[in-house]
Amino acid sequence: MHKSQLAGFIIDCETDDLEAAALFWSSALGIKARGPDGPAYVALDTRPEDYHLEVQKVSHPSRVHLDIEADDIEAEAKRLEALGARRIGAVGSRVVMEAPTGQRFCVVRPQRANFENTANTRD
């Protein structure tokens, strides 16, 4: 038995200028940007229990993707495969998957502060 829930949304930007991308999205959405989180990420300043929002510098075409957080990434990936998703690969601890409808998304470690209380229990 494990737990999972929607963790948040990542705004993937094909750009060399992460700072400018983060400035646009922060201004557009009206959510303050935090400082850079490593060379590829700027987190927007949402509350710890809310969906996290991040601007990411990527080398593939720009898009928006969502993350699902789980206390057992492998069990969650298997659950999602059983629902029809396809496993694409892994980046560090995260598993990259593709929905039957074609969108890429990631399974990641728990990130929201309310994970223990609000995540869904999965068999």
Next chain:
Amino acid sequence: MHKSQLAGFIIDCETDDLEAAALFWSSALGIKARGPDGPAYVALDTRPEDYHLEVQKVSHPSRVHLDIEADDIEAEAKRLEALGARRIGAVGSRVVMEAPTGQRFCVVRPQRANFENTANTRD
């Protein structure tokens, strides 16, 4: 002066089977699907003050896009153009725009129950 904020996320699915797409995303994210909202939308059952999440049947390639809600759509579109976004077109009352980083998004009428209290005031 007008107000705007991030309204939510739309999971655009290039499919003929909206029901199957909504079932996948509802199961994957652990959020109940509401009944169909017209022929092209199924809303997921988030709280009225939270970001809305919807599964949409589309004819373009699948993606995830975000909506910005505003009490003056034209003023908000102009604000976003000044930040570097490009206006693509209109679908009913909504304006479709493209970020400088390439993602499409929409400016829509207020949808979240907390709009009056939490939206950002724009000059």
